[in-house]
Amino acid sequence: MATYKDYMLFDKLPQTWCAGCGEGIALQSIAAVLASTGYDKHDIALVSGIGCFGRVDDYLDLNCMHVTHGRALPAATGIALANPNLHVLVTMGDGDGVTIGGNHLIHCARRNINLTAIIANNYNYGQTGGQYSATTPTGSITSTSPYGHVEPPMDICKLAAAAGGTYVARATSYNPVQMRKLIKDGIYHKGFSLIEIMVACPTHYGRYNKQGEAARMMKLMNEQSITPEEASHMTEEELSNKIVVGCLVNKERDDYYTKYHKIIEEEREEA
Ligand code: SF4
16 A cells, blocks of 8 residues: 655655744645555646745655746646646645735636645745745734734635635644645545645744744644634634634535536537
C-alpha cells in the first residue's frame, strides 16, 4: 500500500520553510491523502503559485506546474477543462490565492470548476517579508502596517461559499487528522472544492504580533478553533477571534465541464 513517502521527492529536502512553519504539516498531509486515494501519479496535476506555500510543488513527485503570482487557478482551470480525467490540485497562500488572485478564486467557484484549491492562510505575505494581505486581521502589526492594520480581513471560506463553491472547509495545522479528512473529501468532491488551512507563521506574523514561538502559535490556533455548530450560536463579536473549522459547505451542482458537455449533447440530439 502506498504511503505519503511515495509522493514525495526526498532528494529535495531539507525544505526551505522556516523552523516551526505550519506549511510542512500541510505538505505531508497532502502527500498522505494522495497516497490514501490510490490515484496514479500520472492522473494528478498540481498547480502552485508564488509564495511560501507555492513551494509545495518542489517536494512532491507529481506532474506540477509553478505559475506566476495569483494565476494558479486560471492555469488549473485550463488543465481541468482540457483533461477532465485528471485530479487537479491547486496550492496557494492567502497573498497568492486571495489577495493578488482573488478575482480568479471568485470565478472559479462561480463556474464550479472541478478542482481542489488548498489555501494556506498565514495572515501575511511571508515569502516577501511579512507584508499585510487580504486576510490580515485588523490591528495586526506587519512590515507594511507598523502601527496596526486598518483594513478588515477577508474570510476566505465565506468568499468561496458566496461565490458558489460547492465544497468549502477549513482546518488548522494543529490538527492534521482533520485536515487530511477535509482535503480527501474535497478531492473526492465533484466540482470546485476549497480547503483553507490556517498555518502559523512564526517568522513574520507571530514575531510582529508577539504571539510567541511556533508551539505557542499552534496552541493558540487550537484554543481559537470552534465547530460550525458552536459558531451558529455565537454573535459576530464573539466570533471575531475564533477559527471555525470543519466542513462549511457541501452541496451538489453540475461542474462547468459536465454542464458544458450536456449542452453540446442536447444540441447534437436536436440537430
Ligand atoms: S515566512 Fe512564515 S509562512 Fe513563510 S516559511 Fe517562514 S514561517 Fe512559514
